[in-house]
Structures are given as structure tokens and as C-alpha cells.
Amino acid sequence: GIQVEQSPPDLILQEGANSTLRCNFSDSVNNLQWFHQNPWGQLINLFYIPSGTKQNGRLSATTVATERYSLLYISSSQTTDSGVYFCAVEPYQTGANNLFFGTGTRLTVIP
């Protein structure tokens, strides 16, 4: 099956710092989404971004589908950004509607 690798696995930031999270995938995809799982376990959809660039406040994401990677940028980080960030992809094949999740990047923002 498709492999989804996220890096770094863990990241500790001082409040106000910027960061870049990376997601590499091993095959062509129809669909790529970024999620944030907060410390209470809730999974929040951040971006639906199979290609191109999107921005939402301090967060932005870029997917380069031809090179099989996506990046999530967090600027001016806040303690509320702490949690685990997941990348999930849907392989590019007929009938495959299964989102495969990476193992996540655990972000800790310290005041």
C-alpha cells in the first residue's frame, strides 16, 4: 500500500517561532488532507489540498503532487497549536476512497 511519512516526528518550539512540517507519500494521490489532533484528542481538518497552496490565518499548506510531498507551515506559533499534526492521502486508483494516515508530527509549543 501507499506509504506516508511525516517529519519531524517531534518538534518543540518557543511561542512565536515558525515551523515547517513535511509529508512525503510514495504514490500518486487523489486527495491529501492535513489534520490537527489537539491534546484532548479531537481531530480537526486543517486543509483539503491535493495540489497547490492554501492559507488560513497563520497556517498555510503546499502540495507538490508531481514530487509527492506536502508541507504545512505554522507561523508565529501559539501554545494552542500544540498537538499532533497528521497528513492523510488517498491513493490515485479507481475505487480507492481510503485515506491513509501518516504517523504524525507531535508539536509542543512552550510559552
Next chain:
Amino acid sequence: DAGVIQSPRHEVTEMGQEVTLRCKPISGHDYLFWYRQTMMRGLELLIYFNNNVPIDDSGMPEDRFSAKMPNASFSTLKIQPSEPRDSAVYFCASSFGTGVPGELFFGEGSRLTVL
């Protein structure tokens, strides 16, 4: 708008007992997914439905697990009999898509502990 609603939020049961988890998807969404999250295996898709019809149940661990979607606003995931290794957080998610699922929205999860 209400999000995906799951119940119960927490369930503690003894091995051998039947467990039923419930999910109400977002109104108008035509895809519903059941995921399981554990430390060892991360987030795994168990089964998903399109227009109430099960499409892919290849992720269901074994015959002890079953899922139904009797109508567009309700789904259940049942484990019978439950075992300690079933302990996990079970998430329901829904999306709207024309042919392929779109943006995925998760419920708050049901944390299951089997003693």
C-alpha cells in the same frame, strides 16, 4: 451546524461483553467512515459507507466487528464479544463527495476500554 456526533464518549466494559458505538454524520454528507486509533497502529480505517451502503470493510479486524448504516443519519459499530486488544479510540467521520470523498470531518471519538 452540528458536527459529527458520537456516543458514548467513554465506555469501559469487561471482556466478552457486547459493545455498540453510535454515530450521527453531518447532515447532507454521503460518506461515513469508522476509524480506530491506537498507539501501536495509529489511525486505521475500519469501514466506510457511501449513501448508506458499505463500500470497503477490508479494515475490519475480524468477524467480531460489524457495522451498519440503516439510514443517512445513523451508523453503529458493534463488537461482540469484546477483547482487551479492542481497547482504542474509535472515530466516526463523514464527508461529502461526488464520486470521491471530500473534506473529512471527525467526531470527538469513543474511547473504549475492555478489561
